[in-house]
Amino acid sequence: MDLSLTVPPIRTTCPYCGVGCGVLASPNGNGGTTIAGDPEHPANFGRLCSKGSALGETLSFDGRLLHPMMREANGRMSQVSWDAALGRVAAGFRETMKRHGPESIAFYVSGQLLTEDYYVANKLMKGFLGSGNIDTNSRLCMASSVAGHKRAFGADTVPGAYEDLDNAELLVLVGSNAAWCHPILHQRMVRTRQTRGARIVVIDPRRTATAEDADLVLQIAPGTDGVLFSGLLAHVAAKKALDGDFIGAHTSGFAAALDLAEAIAPDPDMVARAVRVARKDVATFFDWFRVTEKVVTLYSQGVNQSAQGTDKVNAIINCHLATGRVGRAGMGPFSLTGQPNAMGGRETGGLANQLAAHMDFEPECVDRVRRFWNAPAMARTPGLKAVDLFEAVEAGRIKALWIMATNPAVSLPRADAMRDALGKLDLFVVSEAVASNDTLAARPMVLLPAATWGEKDGSVTNSERRISRQRAFLVPPGEAKPDWWIVCEVAKRLGFGRAFAYHYAYEIFREHAALSAFENDGTRDFDLSGLSNLTPADYNELAPVQWPVRDSKSKGQARLFGDGRFFTPDAKARFVTIDPPALAEMPAHAFPYLLNTGRVRDHWHTMTRTGKSPRLSGHIDEPFVEISPAGAAASNLADGSLARLTSAHGSAVLRVKVGEGQRDGELFAPIHWNGETASHGRLGALVHQARDPHSGQPDLKATPVSIAPVDFAAHGFLLSRNPILLPDEFWWARAAVYGGTLTRFATNVGAKGWESLAHQLLGADGAFIELRDDMQHTYRAASLRDARLQACVYLASGAAELPGLDWLKRQLGADKLDGTARKALLAGRAPDDTGDMGPTICACFGVGLTAIHDLIASGEAVSVEAVGLHLKAGTNCGSCQPEIKKLITTIIGGRVSAEAQS
Ligand SMILES: Nc1nc2c(c(=O)[nH]1)N[C@H]1C(S)=C(S)[C@@H](COP(=O)(O)OP(=O)(O)OC[C@H]3O[C@@H](n4cnc5c(=O)[nH]c(N)nc54)[C@H](O)[C@@H]3O)O[C@H]1N2
Ligand SMILES: Nc1nc2c(c(=O)[nH]1)N[C@H]1C(S)=C(S)[C@@H](COP(=O)(O)OP(=O)(O)OC[C@H]3O[C@@H](n4cnc5c(=O)[nH]c(N)nc54)[C@H](O)[C@@H]3O)O[C@H]1N2
Ligand code: SF4
Ligand SMILES: [Mo]
Numbered sequence: 001m002d003l004s005l006t007v008p009p010i011r012t013t014c015p016y017c018g019v020g021c022g023v024l025a026s027p028n029g030n031g032g033t034t035i036a037g038d039p040e041h042p043a044n045f046g047r048l049c050s051k052g053s054a055l056g057e058t059l060s061f062d063g064r065l066l067h068p069m070m071r072e073a074n075g076r077m078s079q080v081s082w083d084a085a086l087g088r089v090a091a092g093f094r095e096t097m098k099r100h101g102p103e104s105i106a107f108y109v110s111g112q113l114l115t116e117d118y119y120v121a122n123k124l125m126k127g128f129l130g131s132g133n134i135d136t137n138s139r140l141c142m143a144s145s146v147a148g149h150k151r152a153f154g155a156d157t158v159p160g161a162y163e164d165l166d167n168a169e170l171l172v173l174v175g176s177n178a179a180w181c182h183p184i185l186h187q188r189m190v191r192t193r194q195t196r197g198a199r200i201v202v203i204d205p206r207r208t209a210t211a212e213d214a215d216l217v218l219q220i221a222p223g224t225d226g227v228l229f230s231g232l233l234a235h236v237a238a239k240k241a242l243d244g245d246f247i248g249a250h251t252s253g254f255a256a257a258l259d260l261a262e263a264i265a266p267d268p269d270m271v272a273r274a275v276r277v278a279r280k281d282v283a284t285f286f287d288w289f290r291v292t293e294k295v296v297t298l299y300s301q302g303v304n305q306s307a308q309g310t311d312k313v314n315a316i317i318n319c320h321l322a323t324g325r326v327g328r329a330g331m332g333p334f335s336l337t338g339q340p341n342a343m344g345g346r347e348t349g350g351l352a353n354q355l356a357a358h359m360d361f362e363p364e365c366v367d368r369v370r371r372f373w374n375a376p377a378m379a380r381t382p383g384l385k386a387v388d389l390f391e392a393v394e395a396g397r398i399k400a401l402w403i404m405a406t407n408p409a410v411s412l413p414r415a416d417a418m419r420d421a422l423g424k425l426d427l428f429v430v431s432e433a434v435a436s437n438d439t440l441a442a443r444p445m446v447l448l449p450a451a452t453w454g455e456k457d458g459s460v461t462n463s464e465r466r467i468s469r470q471r472a473f474l475v476p477p478g479e480a481k482p483d484w485w486i487v488c489e490v491a492k493r494l495g496f497g498r499a500f501a502y503h504y505a506y507e508i509f510r511e512h513a514a515l516s517a518f519e520n521d522g523t524r525d526f527d528l529s530g531l532s533n534l535t536p537a538d539y540n541e542l543a544p545v546q547w548p549v550r551d552s553k554s555k556g557q558a559r560l561f562g563d564g565r566f567f568t569p570d571a572k573a574r575f576v577t578i579d580p581p582a583l584a585e586m587p588a589h590a591f592p593y594l595l596n597t598g599r600v601r602d603h604w605h606t607m608t609r610t611g612k613s614p615r616l617s618g619h620i621d622e623p624f625v626e627i628s629p630a631g632a633a634a635s636n637l638a639d640g641s642l643a644r645l646t647s648a649h650g651s652a653v654l655r656v657k658v659g660e661g662q663r664d665g666e667l668f669a670p671i672h673w674n675g676e677t678a679s680h681g682r683l684g685a686l687v688h689q690a691r692d693p694h695s696g697q698p699d700l701k702a703t704p705v706s707i708a709p710v711d712f713a714a715h716g717f718l719l720s721r722n723p724i725l726l727p728d729e730f731w732w733a734r735a736a737v738y739g740g741t742l743t744r745f746a747t748n749v750g751a752k753g754w755e756s757l758a759h760q761l762l763g764a765d766g767a768f769i770e771l772r773d774d775m776q777h778t779y780r781a782a783s784l785r786d787a788r789l790q791a792c793v794y795l796a797s798g799a800a801e802l803p804g805l806d807w808l809k810r811q812l813g814a815d816k817l818d819g820t821a822r823k824a825l826l827a828g829r830a831p832d833d834t835g836d837m838g839p840t841i842c843a844c845f846g847v848g849l850t851a852i853h854d855l856i857a858s859g860e861a862v863s864v865e866a867v868g869l870h871l872k873a874g875t876n877c878g879s880c881q882p883e884i885k886k887l888i889t890t891i892i893g894g895r896v897s898a899e900a901q902s
Helices: 082-100 115-129 143-153 163-167 183-196 209-213 225-238 244-250 254-264 268-275 279-291 309-322 342-348 363-373 386-394 415-424 483-493 505-517 536-541 629-634 751-762 806-813 819-827 849-857 864-871 881-901
Strands: 010-013 022-027 033-037 069-071 077-079 105-109 134-136 170-174 199-203 216-218 295-299 332-335 400-404 427-432 446-449 458-461 466-470 593-598 624-627 642-646 651-658 666-670 703-710 714-720 731-737 740-747 767-773 778-785 788-797 840-842
Touching: 010 466, 069 082, 082 105, 082 400, 082 427, 082 446, 082 483, 105 115, 105 386, 115 134, 115 342, 115 363, 115 458, 115 483, 115 505, 134 386, 143 309, 163 183, 170 183, 170 279, 183 199, 183 209, 199 209, 199 279, 209 881, 216 279, 225 254, 225 268, 225 279, 225 309, 244 309, 254 309, 268 279, 295 309, 309 332, 342 458, 342 505, 363 505, 386 415, 458 505, 505 536, 629 651, 714 751, 714 806, 751 767, 751 778, 751 788, 767 819, 778 819, 788 806, 806 819, 840 849, 840 881, 849 864, 849 881, 864 881
Parallel strands: 105 134, 105 400, 170 199, 170 295, 199 216, 295 332, 400 427, 427 446, 593 666, 624 651
Antiparallel strands: 010 022, 022 033, 069 077, 069 446, 458 466, 593 703, 624 666, 642 651, 642 703, 714 740, 714 788, 731 740, 767 778, 778 788
């Protein structure tokens, strides 16, 4: 009889994107955890994307910050007790306030904090320290949507629900690469297209993976969304497709908004010229939108992260209001949120210009919150927004700063200058999960070890206003503690013990819910009245629920505004007259390209978590810049070479990818690489700090830059059990592989110096084998200990090629290398000469580009399903299906055009 107990998996929520998928986590007791999608969670019904599926590979305690640390007078960091660290933080804030006032202190927090963490951080700053200076990385992410919602609806409300994506007949994706950034929702939209014939329109200057499943792609010029949607409003009016009853009864400001839209975009010809897209495509989009009742317009960072972000949001919402398409099933504007708790941050008041529970700094709200908190020192005016806040650090006006759960030395615009500015602080505190990242490299004075996903308990809210629980299933390593605990302990040491006497996360959640209910009576959208009396057991078992939850019997609410009532003083939605769009600055001669920045499929932000996963690192393993073929020719850049990008603020050196998806004059580069993972990959260093006047959100998608080739004498890679530091003059990028690290590099060390370089890198102990091929201009060396591979290095000069990686990668995991394997190691290929699999396309089953390419080229599979049947690729999480589709189109398309020519 098997006596082992089967422990039921823990239900929790994915820590990555705002889709908010339910996860079942089953720790095996030996440090491993099995991850599966939660079939009962309404965000994903059991599915997970590549990142969610690989969560188990990111949970090791390597590299974690385990103890509180403090910098000594001699500059060294040393481990201290929690009490000493917390005491130092409290004393530092108290002292700074005394000398320079509450405007000299700030918190910079994150959409990756849980609601409970956010709530206490905001309460401490805005209610007890008396400053509005708490802002969040959501300023870089969601602020324009927030401002747009408030202008139109009188509150920061996302009106719809995911089920609207199942019912829609037209799905318009604006500035969203959902196939990579919100994969599970994207798959849901693709299913609506397949099963119900819904159309998908993608509006993005780049042709992304999302475009693979679209019926129409508008590759508009950057920044021209405002013109496009003004043109759409004018078109709908001209064709008499307005919902006059809705406009009359439930909105204000229509006439002025239409006048302005007509002035900005009088006719489709003008729109087509301004957005630089074929007139017929613009007309098709306008016609589809006009004649289709059930339209959902989803938008993300191509809209928000713009100098006209808020106007873009309102230009979109205007079109939905004009057609009465809001608050009803299958239709509405839909802001896709980025981080797992971007919404929770907005609910608790994590933005400097909000107070708490969706209240602003109006005097009666300040007074209401003051009474509720019994707060001694309410902030009465908004604080500084992220970019302004860091500029105030630079100018020496902010003197004490506490950063929680974000890596601003990488993610802020002008990141080098902002990182350096941190050195000016009198008090610099960071709560972090990892022991080293670029923000920690800026030398904080106090480091506080935070428990992270899997170790902490609390709640998050996803894009459709659905609150889900994150539950702990691991014990935090070392002395790591939940963020809310850390904040409360500092509050206690500042003398606010009574107001921060929480022992459990549920007590904080209950208070947060009670504040949302306090003197609400239906006047505020955010209302958790029904959750304000949860018992610990209720909280523990809380099932995912969409707010508002207005009483304890409520099961939540899928949609708002169905009754035509909004949260403005006259209960009417407002049309907004947008400023005539100032089109993306035409780059000056010195910086002739516009740099667009964003994400790749398998990495999350600054890679502190996904960077640990070999499975996720196999998709793209180095920082790159994408350029159009014409741009590459004009700037003398070959595919696969290295190029230096330079802006007025900084520079980076990236691998060149020549791609048809890129418009001429524009470049795209991903944001993920940083000082830990690459020598010259800090993209944020280049990005300008232009920002939206309403939301303060920076324009991260259109920085003027130049690009030029960089030549190195040789290029190569290193595979090693432990990361090996390369000399300063090298270009390098690092990625996790099973059993070790892959470091790609480029160097000016010529062929003569390769042996000594190899000895220097691989070390002297153990057996050393090498092979030099002067004819091929290559060199290989490996070091072994007890017949196990420790490290190997491959070098080539000029155009000489490097060997394929996958057989070599596998040798790092092998126990013993026999004579044949050693020879093969130096030959750089498998003994049985199996080819290289190329970059990973399917992360779940480890299927590479080569196999998929060969299968399609053989003609044996001409559909995604057929590729799945042969290779399993794309049959688990489905995140790679758009790439497989693209390969099919390119290969079959290429064959068709070749046949046509012959
Ligand atoms: N794999 C992965 N997924 C993620 C994340 C991640 O790091 N990795 N991060 C999460 C977070 S926090 C966020 S905020 C979301 C972001 O999700 P998305 O917004 O979908 O991702 P981005 O790549 O930042 O940008 C989206 C697109 O905007 C386009 N764009 C640029 N300028 C313009 C313009 O002027 N107009 C229009 N219409 N489009 C433009 C870009 O070409 C890009 O394809 O992703 C979330 N999901
Ligand atoms: N150029 C350019 N810049 C951008 C963007 C862009 O598109 N282009 N996008 C912007 C957007 S939308 C976003 S959301 C930001 C994201 O940028 P960041 O927020 O800076 O990136 P992350 O890597 O997510 O940083 C999270 C940090 O929190 C730590 N951490 C993890 N769990 C915990 C925890 O439980 N507690 C604590 N205290 N710490 C924890 C992680 O180790 C990591 O260092 O980047 C922004 N910057
Ligand atoms: S779509 Fe992927 S990253 Fe986003 S919540 Fe779901 S599993 Fe996590
Ligand atoms: Mo974000």
